[in-house]
Amino acid sequence: MKADNEVLLQVVNLEKHFPITSGFVFENQVGAVKAVDGISFEVLKGETLGLVGESGCGKSTLGRTILQLHRPTSGEVFFEGKNLVELKGKALRKVRRRAQMIFQDPYSSLNPRTTVYEIISEPLQIHNIATGKECVERVQDLLNKVGLNHRFVNRYPHEFSGGQRQRIAIARALALNPEFIVCDEPISALDVSIQAQIVNLLEELQDEFKLTFLFIAHDLSMVRHISSRVAVMYLGKMVELTDRDQLYTDPQHPYTKALLSAVPIHDPLVEEKRRRIILEGDVPSPAHPPKGCNFNTRCPLAERKCFEDEPLFRQVSPDIWCACHLV
Amino acid sequence: MLEVKELKTIFSTRDGDINAVNGVSFFLQPGEALGIVGESGSGKSVSMLSIMGLIPDPPGKIVGGEVLFQGRDILKMSPHDLREMRGNRIAMVFQEPLTSLNPVLTIGNQISESVLIHTGRDKRQAINRTVELLNMVGIPDAENRLNDYPHQFSGGMCQRVMIAMALSCDPQLLIADEPTTALDVTIQAQIVDLVTRLRKELGMAVIWITHDLGVVASCVDKVIVMYAGQIVESAPLKEFYANPSHPYSIGLLRSLPRLDSKIHQKLISIEGAPPNLIDLPDCCPFVPRCKNAVEKCKDNNPPLRKINSSHKISCWVDIPQNEKT
Numbered sequence: 001m002k003a004d005n006e007v008l009l010q011v012v013n014l015e016k017h018f019p020i021t022s023g024f025v026f027e028n029q030v031g032a033v034k035a036v037d038g039i040s041f042e043v044l045k046g047e048t049l050g051l052v053g054e055s056g057c058g059k060s061t062l063g064r065t066i067l068q069l070h071r072p073t074s075g076e077v078f079f080e081g082k083n084l085v086e087l088k089g090k091a092l093r094k095v096r097r098r099a100q101m102i103f104q105d106p107y108s109s110l111n112p113r114t115t116v117y118e119i120i121s122e123p124l125q126i127h128n129i130a131t132g133k134e135c136v137e138r139v140q141d142l143l144n145k146v147g148l149n150h151r152f153v154n155r156y157p158h159e160f161s162g163g164q165r166q167r168i169a170i171a172r173a174l175a176l177n178p179e180f181i182v183c184d185e186p187i188s189a190l191d192v193s194i195q196a197q198i199v200n201l202l203e204e205l206q207d208e209f210k211l212t213f214l215f216i217a218h219d220l221s222m223v224r225h226i227s228s229r230v231a232v233m234y235l236g237k238m239v240e241l242t243d244r245d246q247l248y249t250d251p252q253h254p255y256t257k258a259l260l261s262a263v264p265i266h267d268p269l270v271e272e273k274r275r276r277i278i279l280e281g282d283v284p285s286p287a288h289p290p291k292g293c294n295f296n297t298r299c300p301l302a303e304r305k306c307f308e309d310e311p312l313f314r315q316v317s318p319d320i321w322c323a324c325h326l327v
Numbered sequence: 328m329l330e331v332k333e334l335k336t337i338f339s340t341r342d343g344d345i346n347a348v349n350g351v352s353f354f355l356q357p358g359e360a361l362g363i364v365g366e367s368g369s370g371k372s373v374s375m376l377s378i379m380g381l382i383p384d385p386p387g388k389i390v391g392g393e394v395l396f397q398g399r400d401i402l403k404m405s406p407h408d409l410r411e412m413r414g415n416r417i418a419m420v421f422q423e424p425l426t427s428l429n430p431v432l433t434i435g436n437q438i439s440e441s442v443l444i445h446t447g448r449d450k451r452q453a454i455n456r457t458v459e460l461l462n463m464v465g466i467p468d469a470e471n472r473l474n475d476y477p478h479q480f481s482g483g484m485c486q487r488v489m490i491a492m493a494l495s496c497d498p499q500l501l502i503a504d505e506p507t508t509a510l511d512v513t514i515q516a517q518i519v520d521l522v523t524r525l526r527k528e529l530g531m532a533v534i535w536i537t538h539d540l541g542v543v544a545s546c547v548d549k550v551i552v553m554y555a556g557q558i559v560e561s562a563p564l565k566e567f568y569a570n571p572s573h574p575y576s577i578g579l580l581r582s583l584p585r586l587d588s589k590i591h592q593k594l595i596s597i598e599g600a601p602p603n604l605i606d607l608p609d610c611c612p613f614v615p616r617c618k619n620a621v622e623k624c625k626d627n628n629p630p631l632r633k634i635n636s637s638h639k640i641s642c643w644v645d646i647p648q649n650e651k652t
Binding site: 054055161163164191192193194195196197199200203218220221222224225248258259260261262263264265266267268269270271276278279282283 | 366367481483484511512513514515516517519520538539540541542543544545564565568569578579580582583584585586587593594595596597598600601
């Protein structure tokens with residue numbers, strides 16, 4: 001799947017902290033939710049990087065911070081040679097042509113008062129790419145590309161089912177011919193039989209337009225299906241980043257191991273033989289992460305060192321990055 | 328223990344009647360675990376609410392069928408008898424733990440309420456029972472958490488509280504309506520594990536409603552697949568996964584990527600979308616999406632028929648084995 005190893009996007013030590021304030025008139029910052037806490041990685045051209053983790057681990061915030069929908073607290077994001085963190089206004093808007101996003105819930109990401117034509121043509125008009133008849137043709141063309149009838153242009157979002165709405169959202173993201181798309185859980189709001197349709201559509205479009213995806217999801221089997229490399233997040237930090245097959249056959253980090261063993265497989269014969277690692281307890285609050293390794297409250301292997309020092313996210317072999325003292 | 332015959336539930340709306348449940352029949356033996364699988368709108372939750380007598384009327388109405396629980400028809404019970412049975416002998420756990428708990432009452436209050444109502448213990452005994460229940464579902468430091476409110480608990484803990492509440496009167500049947508859908512996989516594994524353990528310890532029957540064919544594979548004895556308010560397939564667990572026979576079940580199983588598969592192949596999706604439940608035609612509801620449909624499917628809705636001693640499907644066509652996997 002990888003065409004070459006050219007880096008499209010480089011994230012360096014990215015942090016996004018949301019302040020917790022108290023007081024009504026004179027707000028004081030009393031703490032911070034460390035949603036994204038020092039993450040560095042690269043996305044290669046033409047690949048699909050899967051990003052998995054439980055709810056609240058900061059994966060969506062990471063996706064939004066990369067595209068500067070949230071401004072990061074610190075860190076750098078290099079995309080096609082430019083540092084997005086330093087860009088503003090027009091210059092940033094220009095980059096947005098090349099990097100788009102598909103959101104999780106197609107019921108809330110489409111404006112209910114605008115027609116399909118208005119939704120898909122809006123990016124074309126903002127960026128002065130097409131007007132008039134040309135614009136109409138472009139929209140119809142995009143609808144065909146995502147498998148919707150081009151006569152739907154004057155309908156409103158409520159006339160469509162969830163799967164069809166997600167197709168509209170995909171058409172909108174494709175309107176500007178982007179290079180890179182952040183897919184923020186694009187299938188988790190959809191029914192099982194519709195999920196496969198959307199995943200297949202994304203794969204076809206990737207082949208046709210040579211797209212690069214950052215595919216955020218919590219469904220590990222779907223991520224395995226679509227990704228070439230997979231990153232695992234826990235509590236605002238990246239704990240493992242490896243090749244897809246490597247991750248699923250030989251996970252390194254204890255959290256990845258537990259996460260994979262928790263995913264049910266739809267085959268009772270396999271289920272009978274599997275031994276689950278069941279993690280105790282819940283994810284700690286990102287406002288008060290534990291000292292040392294983030295995972296030490298639930299880790300079955302934690303040693304003294306894990307409660308004292310924070311493990312670095314380091315390259316343990318050419319393809320494997322992992323943040324654990326014991327690997 | 329539980330026998331449902333030809334259950335039909337409708338909801339009246341301005342646009343017409345929604346046929347949410349269309350003649351559902353199944354039975355359950357004591358201690359058995361049944362999985363009901365289907366997409367949203369397939370009628371799985373509504374049929375369970377009908378069994379519990381929890382359908383709001385209006386707009387909903389049970390228009391036909393019988394629900395026999397230990398020989399008595401639930402649908403004909405008086406409200407007093409229903410209340411006596413609900414919670415006491417049949418209990419239910421709902422999908423969204425955070426919305427099904429009352430946010431302004433403490434956890435202790437909410438659990439001991441059902442103990443007080445159904446078992447006639449006094450307050451002190453009810454509190455002791457509550458602590459015992461919280462320990463049973465694995466909530467650490469139970470005594471000190473009785474006075475906490477639901478917002479102080481995480482999603483997984485709230486679901487444990489819901490389960491504790493459901494178990495408070497030793498029910499013979501626990502209906503779990505997508506109890507893990509709102510939870511993360513690691514928490515889902517905890518809850519599946521908990522319910523399976525409690526089922527064995529307490530010897531109760533469980534109906535597990537879900538849309539996740541993976542969860543079902545790990546925790547039930549038999550599977551029912553629903554589509555458009557009807558049962559399309561019913562089989563023992565292993566038989567179902569080894570030999571799925573309705574085109575919809577086959578399609579569902581094929582559209583799921585497997586965590587342990589060796590090769591990367593394109594997913595085979597089911598085209599189209601589920602039908603509108605307002606004007607269901609007389610034909611098989613799956614016809615517009617079915618690859619194996621023949622002329623007959625467009626004229627008659629197939630009844631549930633046996634293909635071997637324990638395996639039933641509602642389809643006119645016998646699909647050859649080589650098209651199943």
